[in-house]
Amino acid sequence: MKEIRERLDEIAEERTQFHLNEVVPQSGAEVGEERQTGSIITQSHVYGRDEDKEIIVENLVNPVACCDDIFVYPIVGIGGLGKTTLAQMVYNDERVGMHFELRIWVCISEDFSVKKIIKAIIGSATGTACEDLELDPLQRRLQDILNRKRYLLVLDDVWSEDEEKWDRLKCVLACGSTGASIIVTTRSRKVASIMGTFPMHHLSGLSEDECLLLFKERAFGQEKEERPNLVAIGKEIVKKCRGVPLAVKSLGSLMRYKSQSNF
Structure with a gap:
């Protein structure tokens, strides 16, 4: 039980660190529209x-x-x-x-x-x-x-x-x-x-290198000069995404709109 509590505390801390907030959908119709796809x-x-x-x-x-x-x-x-x-x-x-x-x-x-x-x-x-x-x-x-x-x-x-x-x-x-x-x-x-x-x-997950490229694209946009401290953080985040592109894109977008001082 102690180990489980410690692990839950770690997850809660990571959630705060990466600014992940729970969002409750307002209606079923909106969720359906979000999931619609096209060619x-x-x-x-x-x-x-x-x-x-x-x-x-x-x-x-x-x-x-x-x-x-x-x-x-x-x-x-x-x-x-x-x-x-x-x-x-x-x-x-x-x-x-x-x-x-x-x-x-x-x-x-x-x-x-x-x-x-x-x-x-x-x-x-x-x-x-x-x-x-x-x-x-x-x-x-x-x-x-x-x-x-x-x-x-x-x-x-x-x-x-x-x-x-x-x-x-x-x-x-x-x-x-x-x-x-x-x-x-x-x-x-x-x-x-x-x-x-x-x-x-x-369909398998992306490699760590592919995930990092995707993360950089989302996190840094058109910036030509990389910030080493943020890249280092990005590498740690990518490891936790386990090759899932959607997770990489979501966390990369979050980092993009946070100032360097926040990290």
Whole structure:
């Protein structure tokens, strides 16, 4: 018990040192909006994901990927590792753009409503808001859009482990041409095993050097001259982030807006 109390005291001290404050969301709607994602890469530079991107792109455009069933490629990793960013890199790769006739991006999150997802797919594919129709006309409209097309669909941030819902959606999607593919990003290995038709791609953490580069970008911005004392602190912070880019970016941004005297 004494050791546990001492460890909790250390964590509390680090929280104060790094100016980490608890924030309570005001409403569920705001949280949902924050978690929405799109296909456009919003980072100026992505560190340490070129090899992952190459592996996935090769599997998507390689003839081996052209099987009779829909090719479903799961990207799996803990929160904050950059699964969405990696999917965006693949989605925007020139080879992928040339290979697929149609590219579609849909953010799923926790609400795996088949009807809602179909509407979102239609909206992304056509660039216009979808009418609020019943399920059957929505299914038929989606199949008209996808029929005999080699499409790429990204289903980002999937949480639902309900296999029956996935089977219902998959049946509607199974109308494309040979090579039609789906990328699924998820934190859950079970989701990946339910949805995937190809071995899951496990996303690992960044190396310490890659994390430090990312931290410097966030902490120092366009400054050309590094401050050795802050870099030293940054190295210690990076070690505690355990290769998670989101943690590195968050703490780097915090340091950027604190004066040198605060450290």
